[in-house]
Amino acid sequence: MSVPHSIALVFRGRALAAVGACWLLVVGIAAIGAPLLAPFDPLEFDPFVRLSDPGWPHLFGTDHFGRDSLSRAIYGARMAILIGSGSVLIALVVGGLTGMLSAYFVRLGHLLMRIVDVLMAFPALLLALVLMTLLERSVLNTIIVIGIVYATTTARIVFGMTLKLKRDVFVDAAICSGAGHASVLFRHILPNLLSPMLVQVSFIFAFAQLQAAALDFLGLGLPPEVPSWGNMLSEERIYVTRAPWLLIFPGALIILSVFSMNLVGDALRDNIDPRFKDDIAGV
């Protein structure tokens, strides 16, 4: 099946999810083209225009340092994509491998899955907070921490799905025809996991945005000078009564992006192997 055809299949009868996907495309373009699209330098202070109303030339207004909110929001898209994809990558590689190997090699699984159990005894936000306490505030550390938090759930999910696949006839057939462990795992089992994992990816991407924004708000996420939507909300919250729009724009951007990602995830979920539907932890 061609790529455009399968995309059409996913979004058939789901206009809202299609709109969501388009919005995510816009965020992606803003992230890539930020230096070209942003009308001002997102870090430049201009005390003469601090807390100015939305209008020309500052379409989203300015913050309490006189920085242009629109430019910061555009650069914020960069952080959103970076944090989302970074944590997804870590969650998938670490969690995915842990889950697959644990399900395939039973003895190893006893050990690895107990470690996962122990990490899952910590509620997600608390685990992120504890890890951030031990690390310095930086973009990379935020990504690592959120990635680790979701690696645990991913490991659990992949573990369950691999167990189901392992019992399938095609795995026996592969083993009988002399395939080695690596071949069975990566050439026969992995391809079957890809589409349910894609669904999981969209949900992790969405959760990661909310988690990162919460860490920023608590002062334990990205360094304060980094233009991210969470930092914009966190820094300007005391001006909510004087300049309510300062929180409307970054807030709306987070909500729209998370909502879109959830809609896309939901649309994708309806198209995966029905056996795996209950495994996916989404909204």
Next chain:
Amino acid sequence: MLNYALNRVLTLVPTLLAASFLVFMFIHLIPGDPASILLGDTATPEEVAELSRELGLDEPLWTQYALWLGNVLQGDLGTSVFFREPVLSVIADGAETSILLATMTMFWIVVFGVPIGIVSAVRHGSWVDQATSGGAMLFASVPTFWLGLYLILIFSVWLGWFPSSGFPSLADEGGVSNLRYLVLPSLTLAAPNAALIIRLIRASMLDVSREDHVRTARAKGLHPVRVAIKHIFRNALIAVSAAFGFTFAALVSEAVVTETVFSLPGIGRLVVQSILRRDYPVIQGVILIIVVFYMTINLLVDLAYASLDPRVSLK
């Protein structure tokens, strides 16, 4: 059932021990000497030496862990650097707010989540269903602190209906009417969780409605409302009540953000403030208590689930 319960409790013990070891290691992972970290910057060298001896810092790690665990089991979680009080009593001070907040949040989740979820499932496919499902997903996508800030702006600053921050104890002046301080925070915390419950009720009711006994109930001419409530919802409730339990267990730590927005003196805000103050004994103590609470509630939910649905313990 008894076997299942014993099995679950027995597997909990090693996990709990391992989790407590991680919490214990927390202090050792912070760069620096644990005794100086635990005592804070103002400690004298004599005090540091004294605590080092008490903690057995020159002993192997396992002995230190055993000493620490022994103290914990006797209720000694150390002394707060900031408050100069036992960690346990600092945490106990925040418990009232946290428990009341979690209870009130659960109240809203039930009041809004259950009826909306039922309606959405009964009328599934209709515009009512699409609006509520879409709305639920939208609420699940809202950062809680953002919602909280705007609730404060609208209902405290503009309308003046509710106080914007703080929470005096129920024992203080005002008594039960002090609960009004928790209305906005609990609504904030309830929004994303109610959204998840709505989607869960809808999904599990739709699952049950495809079963044979529902077709039979419809075929013998029962009223649709009776079928929906007595035959579908009651069966769907098994999965949903488990979700209520898990949600409640997670609320205490999820409240971290909400308690910060509304400056509530709960356990969640205590975690954040202790992190910012580098009050490591309190951080360690709170994490331990939250993890034990979280795991105990999850265990109770699993056991309740198994007793409601015999298929679980037979697996």
